[in-house]
Amino acid sequence: MPRVTVHRKAHFNAAHRLYRKDWSDDKNFEVFNKCSNQYFHGHNYELIVSLTGEISPETGYVYDLGVLRNLIKDEIEEAFDHKNLNIEVPEFKDLIPTAENISVVIYNKLRVHIPEDLDIKITLYETPRNFVSYSGE
Amino acid sequence: MPRVTVHRKAHFNAAHRLYRKDWSDDKNFEVFNKCSNQYFHGHNYELIVSLTGEISPETGYVYDLGVLRNLIKDEIEEAFDHKNLNIEVPEFKDLIPTAENISVVIYNKLRVHIPEDLDIKITLYETPRNFVSYSGE
Amino acid sequence: MPRVTVHRKAHFNAAHRLYRKDWSDDKNFEVFNKCSNQYFHGHNYELIVSLTGEISPETGYVYDLGVLRNLIKDEIEEAFDHKNLNIEVPEFKDLIPTAENISVVIYNKLRVHIPEDLDIKITLYETPRNFVSYSGE
Amino acid sequence: MPRVTVHRKAHFNAAHRLYRKDWSDDKNFEVFNKCSNQYFHGHNYELIVSLTGEISPETGYVYDLGVLRNLIKDEIEEAFDHKNLNIEVPEFKDLIPTAENISVVIYNKLRVHIPEDLDIKITLYETPRNFVSYSGE
């Protein structure tokens, strides 16, 4: 059967700051500039989850996008939406919530729920002009 | 010469339903939910056709995008636009018109018209949040 | 208090055809062209509902957009999404489902649920290039 | 001379929460739901500033959009970008930073810098699906 990639777009809003506890405020500002603001700033994150695999001859689906929508809602939106990533999301207790790291965390959270024969790719827009993608490599 | 991918975006509107004749209505609804509605629903499909190959030193083109626009118009828009995919498009007589299957049909319809040394990739948006891509694998 | 307009964007997919029962098929095709196709075609309708009124000094809201989202879901998406407008939506039994008429129907369906001191405007995209707007005039 | 509206789009990211100090946490949650999260959340705000006036016969401009870009940068982006609206922006010390109120604050901040014979309209996207507009009425 043909191998096709199916994509589902989702959305969450969150506050964050880029900051290392083991650096001084000056060092944090030098590296992360205004993104290190102690009072936080925030983003509308646009998320695309892409799954690659063979079309099922029974349903014509690679993966039911309604199921994927609900999985993203339960695993990602519930955990991240309207949250402060640094304070309220355990994965970022000791990990700087850059878009790069967020995309890896999202990948890992979804990987355990998606059949192994499907490849996963995460694309995450932090702003309309800055975005990242990660495929588990 | 450098290998570059050129992309052309197109558009068609169509009605469809997801439905297997050999399943009961209940089974169809269980699997395809409201997408199985017997009276059909429809979409504005956004299509991106991508061709990868070497730049021609003579023209600076990989493939003339005006020619590609006309090819998409003749082969895809003429066949699919303002049509009922299940009833009026022969390729879906015994094939469920999921976005996955539509992308494979489009790939196959274009493949015979595009020089063999060019790779083809199809990206098809069924809605702004649900889309698929297929590269002939 | 300042008068502000709040806007909420929503989405539904539907099938339709433009067709008058009291005209011949030829006359329908002459006026509505391929939009009169007897087997229907369809669209991803993008809907923007805009409400204008004074900011509440208590909440800083003109109207709670979460409430508006649910109202659009209950009154419009439930009635139109994944439906055949001609066959399954009673308002179009004797009314051609052009984008113009759909926008008026949506306005009227929402008007009874929105406080009278708020003005309503409907914007409805039938395709990314064709859209309409209606303010109850 | 013809009266034309010129529009300039800009962007800022900020954290906020919807919260009244004189209400209990429960009351805040009841009214503002997850938007009242004590640890804040955030948005990519997209801002459109629109000025309406006569075309200058000398320059063909209503207002130089390069000047408007810099004015938005100095007055709005400097004040709001990568900031916590509740804590760091004085206008919201006693004003809930709803999109409605933010649009009024932006209008007032720009009004004093724009010639009086030009009308101003503010459009502010809090998310791609929720936005507001204000014209000083």
Added chain:
Amino acid sequence: MPRVTVHRKAHFNAAHRLYRKDWSDDKNFEVFNKCSNQYFHGHNYELIVSLTGEISPETGYVYDLGVLRNLIKDEIEEAFDHKNLNIEVPEFKDLIPTAENISVVIYNKLRVHIPEDLDIKITLYETPRNFVSYSGE
């Protein structure tokens, strides 16, 4: 009958420069900055033409958008697309091709072809961040 606005989006690419023959090059640069570049620069102009009038009870249309698409093609795209506005478009022989002036020229070119009982509004994007609108006032 309800008054509705119908909108049609179109597109053309053109070169231009902002420049007055009766000013020195220095004066032109002072006012128009890099937009005065003697070798021209260019844009993808996105055009929205909006017509407001009563819905026809016969067709459910305010104005057939297929007819409007062809009118825009014949009157605007033919005249402007892939052209140098300063050199090849007679209306700009003595008129600076700012977005403001282009929108007025488009309005006037279409006004003579549109029934008098329909209001016209022109929206013209020079870039995704700079745009203008004109309603004949």
Added chain:
Amino acid sequence: MPRVTVHRKAHFNAAHRLYRKDWSDDKNFEVFNKCSNQYFHGHNYELIVSLTGEISPETGYVYDLGVLRNLIKDEIEEAFDHKNLNIEVPEFKDLIPTAENISVVIYNKLRVHIPEDLDIKITLYETPRNFVSYSGE
């Protein structure tokens, strides 16, 4: 460390024509059609620069997108924005400024400034419907 791709979107406007000096005007028109117009036309080019590499455990960045933004500004926008590509950009003295060739020139201009262990991909939109991508192959 995980390998992630970071993307930065930028923008420039330019005039160009597709034209070979060693061909007759007729031959140029035959191949390049209205794109060969001797008086030039122009585009709003949207540029996406993508860099792939390992996340730095120190900063959580693959590459600082603020640094990338400035690099694009200095190397690409300064050279191309509001310019006539054929006349004012030396790389196109003997190279037809098709989107394909522009993407290769941009790749080469950036390659020397980006660390060798990062892969680069260029995506260049000439119009919203025509775009190209190049990865140095």
